[in-house]
Amino acid sequence: MLFTNPAAQLKVLIDDRELQQRVKELGEEISRDYQGKNLHLICILKGACVFLADLIRHLPLDISIDFMAVSSYANSLHTSGEVKIIKDLDSIIQGRDVLIIEDILDTGLTLDYLTRSLRTRSPHSLNICALLSKPSRRIKEVNAAYVGFEIPDEFVVGYGLDFAERYRNLPSISVMKKDE
Ligand code: 5GP
Numbered sequence: 001m002l003f004t005n006p007a008a009q010l011k012v013l014i015d016d017r018e019l020q021q022r023v024k025e026l027g028e029e030i031s032r033d034y035q036g037k038n039l040h041l042i043c044i045l046k047g048a049c050v051f052l053a054d055l056i057r058h059l060p061l062d063i064s065i066d067f068m069a070v071s072s073y074a075n076s077l078h079t080s081g082e083v084k085i086i087k088d089l090d091s092i093i094q095g096r097d098v099l100i101i102e103d104i105l106d107t108g109l110t111l112d113y114l115t116r117s118l119r120t121r122s123p124h125s126l127n128i129c130a131l132l133s134k135p136s137r138r139i140k141e142v143n144a145a146y147v148g149f150e151i152p153d154e155f156v157v158g159y160g161l162d163f164a165e166r167y168r169n170l171p172s173i174s175v176m177k178k179d180e
Pocket of ligand 1 (some may be wrong): 102110
């Protein structure tokens with residue numbers, strides 16, 4: 001089968017239909033909250049790119065998008081929560097209504113650092129929209145205005161999320177269990 005990796009087992013946690021339905025609901029909620037405003041979306045690469053692509057098609061607003069890449073979870077995330085910005089924004093955010101689009105809120109270290117860093121650039125408003133959240137893993141309290149799904153403490157892939165750059169193209173979110 002196309003997505004079978006002999007070293008791992010995938011079990012669907014959130015299927016395609018549930019994802020599309022929830023993304024539509026999030027889009028409606030965000031559209032209501034930002035009615036009449038120019039919304040500037042910052043997509044955190046690479047994991048949030050599929051979510052962003054689907055979400056913006058449910059935003060009948062005047063929007064603009066930008067991308068930011070930060071160091072990966074596995075190698076450069078220090079316990080201090082400091083993350084390395086690998087690709088910075090192309091445009092300034094001063095005075096703008098900014099919404100960060102993130103794939104998953106896990107310990108909260110990345111978004112805690114990112115929001116503190118972006119606030120120094122004086123946006124008019126700064127909110128977070130995370131597709132997934134693992135509340136039981138939280139180290140830093142991060143206030144996300146929009147969360148798609150709360151999930152248990154499991155490693156998930158698909159719909160933009162990877163394991164070693166694989167599985168981003170899966171249409172659903174699956175739990176990855178490594179064979180023992
Ligand atoms: P945090 O700083 O909140 O601990 O981690 C955020 C980042 O860790 C996410 O943007 C994502 O890249 C990675 N991450 C955390 N949990 C998972 C997971 O279950 N699956 C995948 N693929 N990445 C994860």
